[in-house]
Amino acid sequence: MSERHQEFQSLLKSNAEAVETLLAALLSGDMQTDEIARPERLLAAMRHGVLNGGKRLRPFLVIESAALFPNVERDTALRIGAALECIHCYSLVHDDLPAMDDDDLRRGQPTVHIAFDEAAAILAGDSLLTLAFDIVAAPETRLPDATKTALVLALARAAGIGGMAGGQALDLAAEKQAPDTDGIVTLQAMKTGALLRFACEAGAIIAGAPENERATLRRYGETVGLAFQIADDLLDLTADAQTMGKATGKDADRGKATLVSRRGQAWAESRLQALVKEAEALLAPFSHRAGILIETAHFIANRRN
């Protein structure tokens, strides 16, 4: 393992620990202003769905895209990252439900509806989604109100019918009728792409950066989003369940079409390398400050679990 790669892994790990610590605090029994009670079992279900030692890639992207700009407090970016992670985790909790993807296992642990019950999983997801907007708007998030409004709007658009939730609807429909290639591209841009794009754009929003830099980070986010999805589909095709900590080969079992299953492994590997080059080119204006985000693109394209 190269030194640069080791440094990256250690940064990923320290960020993930900071995210985990903040999320644990946000999901403690401490009530916030205006809250009437925090029912224990629901709180436990939320914690189960969130505090599971994930890689915290989305918060990492928020924190490191914000770190491109000298005026951003790291703790502030961390809070926005934690809000985004609440949305990501809620989507996993709901997607795992029997009526959706029906998964019993995630990261080697029972999913929320298995560890608790379906009602608890539905409500834990709902509460995590709601908490995300709470975190952005809360006074502890030290950002101008105009920035908070922009973040709420961008996050809602990324997560809602026009983004992630709509993508999950398309994904379920795809099991019944296989989409064409354009359909797969739209589905993936929504289901996984929208949150990853938000994660990268969020850095520029938090910094109050000019529109051209915001657009650049959006495009970087779209590029790593595409890479993430191709790497994921490739892993589903080639990895085994033990490495992944979850069921694999499920796409094929369900006859679910992916770009990788349509075009093959060689195409996927070459496309991944092209996307990494594209991400590097996009980040050129940020010169040496972009080192970590470039490394991130490599990591996303080459990850093996």
Place this chain on the structure above:
Amino acid sequence: MSERHQEFQSLLKSNAEAVETLLAALLSGDMQTDEIARPERLLAAMRHGVLNGGKRLRPFLVIESAALFPNVERDTALRIGAALECIHCYSLVHDDLPAMDDDDLRRGQPTVHIAFDEAAAILAGDSLLTLAFDIVAAPETRLPDATKTALVLALARAAGIGGMAGGQALDLAAEKQAPDTDGIVTLQAMKTGALLRFACEAGAIIAGAPENERATLRRYGETVGLAFQIADDLLDLTADAQTMGKATGKDADRGKATLVSRRGQAWAESRLQALVKEAEALLAPFSHRAGILIETAHFIANRRN
């Protein structure tokens, strides 16, 4: 029917129509900035869950509490009311699911998971919850960013684990183990009270009113919230399914304790009248401008469906 009562009913109706029109526009096929696609079937499920001719009591409270203040545009209050209604409707869609209250019928129509399927109902609820925050933050909502931030925070707290979602968790738990009287009060304050309180407080937030007026409208909201719940429990005990357009007597069937089942119909009726008096007293500082909100308290306490 008194003339005043007729005027009130006609105002309730015209507000509900305005809310319905706005919600239909927000749930049209027109994509918003940053949205990638609006999958048709999911959109149809969202519309089914929202555009069902409800009384729109919560938006009414937002609009009429905002109308206490001369500086508020009615259209702006309407948008916040519509956002709140999205939250209310999402909660009904999720509460009706088989894993929760398992209801097939709402307002005489099949519930979303019956008309579509469970996955669509879960995703429609998720998307409506997300849309609520989108509406508040969107540029079409002409409010200062500080006001939007305050609304997002108050709405999230009212809807999340410390409010409505937490209340639903307690309600499900109550079917297994009957809570004591304090437990019932907390459950109801969360499950239905929190959104009603927000609805009334929202008028003052939208207006940028001073803290004492905000506190007054909060207390008014708590008071009509209590009245709403007692009237609801009373109706469940006494009304028939045809008048209600939904199953009744369900609380008793489930052995679910309410304050009304514990203390009886006479207590409930006298308590309702006391709450109306309390609401009137709270609104005294707004003098003649408070006529509609006073009428609303009477309406909530005396409703028969």
